[in-house]
Amino acid sequence: MKQFFKFVLASFFGLLLTIVIIILIFIAYIASSGNNKSAEVDSDSVLHIQFTKDIPERTPSNPFSGLGFLGLDEDRDIGLNDILANIKKAKTDDNIKGIFLDESDMMSGQATVEEVRNALIDFKKSGKFIIAYSEVYTQQFYYLASVADKIYINPKGIFEFKGFSSQITFLKGAMDKLGIEAQIIKVGTYKSAVEPYFLTKMSDANRLQVTSYLGSMYDHFLTGISLSRGINKDSLFNYANQFRIQFPEDALKYKLVDGLKYKDEILDEIRQRTGIEAKKNIHSVEINEYNQNDGASDDDSDKKDSKNKIAIVYASGEISGGDGDDNSIGSERISEALRKVRLDDKVKAVVLRVNSPGGSSLASDVIWREVMLTKKAKPVIVSMGDYAASGGYYISCAADSIIAEPNTITGSIGIFAILPNLQKLFNDKLGITFDGVTTGKYADLGDISRPLSPDERAILQNQVNRGYDEFTKAVAAGRHKTQKYIDSIGQGRVWTGAQAVKIGLVDRLGNINDAIASAAKMAKLKHYKIDTYPDQKSKLNKVGSLLNSEIKMRTIKSELGENYIYYQQIKGVTQMMRTPQARLPYEIQIK
Template structure:
């Protein structure tokens, strides 16, 4: 009752403020929004040292941009937006989500103008969602396609008598190849070329549809890039070459062509526009959907951010301790009817992935859990997702990589070169398993057994969660990497979509009214430690407890950088 009164009071206040804004004749025609960088789905605050010493601020997120577009679309006085698109470093799934949001905005009768400076392929593809694309005269359109490069370090390491032994489930599990091989394996080349072909075809299709060209015309244009702004306009890739101050007159001319008044509209920044926009009314929601994020490499301990990117580990750490506690918080929260599990992770520790999987399965027996993938949810990231009731991903997401590997450095030669003599005394055939300078054959056999057991467990989790018999799963596993489109065809995910579609699905499973504008509750791990509640009795899967060092990695070999699909290099 108190919450209903609170919402009524807030809405009364907003109606009063809306009336006051109309009396003051505050008007907004076009609103300028700037996007760029990683464009995460949910913004993570920068670390304290970045805020204090570098002046870093909260980055714009997709969820925040989605809220702004919904607010602008609901105000009848707003004609459209000017989207300043700086270089985007996000993945292709995020670009697809951005396209969907811009299309929804345009379907509400609003206009979108994309303003570019020196766009690369990914940034230009993002701009293709707009009605109009403009650029200043000195701009360069660097739409040169896709490129991938892999640096192999085996020969370089051999010069200092250092080597690395990699034990993987199959040649497709290639995260350790840059350290252990001198060149690319046929299996790795096959899957990289397949993914590049799919992505390149999607890029060509997007540009061709947006700019009303044939795919062959688009391929020919890409092969002659980069272009100056003038040449890009002549080729029909942008609509106008102009400076920022010339944009209002250009919009007026476009309005005249469409039968409008043709007066120059005012373009205001978001900070100024929000003081003139009509405030939306709140709606009561008795029960809501919560969201838990898994961002970065899955590892033990709390979630954290490293000051510098660490090879294999990365910059963002999705700590199993924090994620498990967040899942238990969601389980105990009576206001939450369902949970979204947002996964943007290339994987990590197989052991910690399994711990998280267990909590996801346990929670799903009480409240529906819907996993939605970001740009990457593969290997350990897919391991975790397989515990959810439903999985969604954009067609451009990277997923799969069902498999594990173990990486062990061999430093015996390096120590001898440095004049170090190690005298070892032990009891037990594998007593030096964790500290050996040069693994013995018995130790290699033990590593192979660890890999086989971990891989079998991984497949069993996926087979149970996705209802795929293990014989049918094997051709999809073995470390093979898939796009979101392929994953849907093979039954590894249930539907295409991003967070809004996952929210609707979670509401449907929980018996809530479908409302894509309903608020999401972001769930943290809390301050105290919550023990697990009893597991529902109809669940028979056990929890693995015996996997120890050396750590088994369920790790994706790919990372996305600009418009390039690259292998993660491990030093």
């Protein structure tokens, strides 16, 4: 009886919490509907830029934007699309005198940082200043900040300049202890996504490709800093290789920074540059607030008035079947968006923005088909973000042209499948056994309670081989190469954007604005406006989904406790069981 009342009480409070959240969401929705006024920008203002979160491709809708009085709209996310637009807008805004790059974590991928950095370089053409300051400079943030007119570090700060490293977590040892065998079926010597499940260290092939693409990214990193700071690239390499930058004074000595200052000194310098009297407040606007200022340049006004449109279709995240969301690619949702722009006569060209490590090969093929059909109707240009690899490359290869950043991760043309064998876990660890009846030899193919037979493994290998054959045919047709050549640079091998241009997987280097300009040129457009697809999830639906996911995750964590990590590992394997995969390891971390 005690447990019963405990359950009833918990259910009551859960219901009460849900009602309160729904009311708050409703209030926020009403409040935000009338909260679209432009942010006021004072004269002699500074655009304040600080990155403390991963940068999404598009600014997400914020269901709590109207609840500032409750402190629920703080630290609002801003997408790459609005960051680039706002820096461009600030370039011609007479009220903006310069940019203050404040200390940032810069957790985003290399190509995303590259896009922001290039926007800052373009901003400097206006003659306005950029000042960078931080107590801690990570290599990512320093690469961004290196374009600034002046770079300052706190006298007691930390300056990281040591080179790149990439680390992979291998799960085989843990899986052996749990009695789980990962049965791997793959095509591609370099297809390393499966290695953590059956190896304890990198294969020779994987080590070769990681060394190659990491070296390419690092060379680009050093080249960029060399050009911005006027320091010989070989010298920069030696500074990192010999770990010469250990203290802020070292960064100043080797001219990586311009001064050791505290923040109050930085603010004083900004006052001088903007003509603000000492001890007066600096007129600054946060980049996510400046986003609400709808003042446009004359060029932008012309484009907004045009009836012609260029559509940007955002495909961001892991690829799977179904709808997906703003952070994952659902084949149905992206296909619907491509059909919509294909049938819209006002849309004269399409930019497909791909930022994906891949995923389901079937879902990738579904999207590829829609890209093919769209290309027959109007020009399609692919703009690659941090990743456009494996399935991400599959959905890109049919485009008229592919543009990538030098440090985009792409290629990885290969297929794999994983089927876990949990027999030892069930039998030896849990004491669970299974028995049953089948009506045919292969009726229980895919049963995870036993190992694959040689015949079953051959069947699955044949399916994966066929998927790889179709993948390489699609790439060969899209890139106007022979299938044999694509196979030679395929085999699951990962390339950077700079390397991909040399081998013909990418047409040229550039950013999303370059892709838009290319689309306009192919469609012979001088004036046009931009429409983005697919439609972002409604505020109420999005919050409801997040709430459901959060409740589910917390419940599972509560039940499993310290064993939750094993649940995540098993879930990761079982999710890849459903269909052959064309994907990278979920994330490549460069430290």
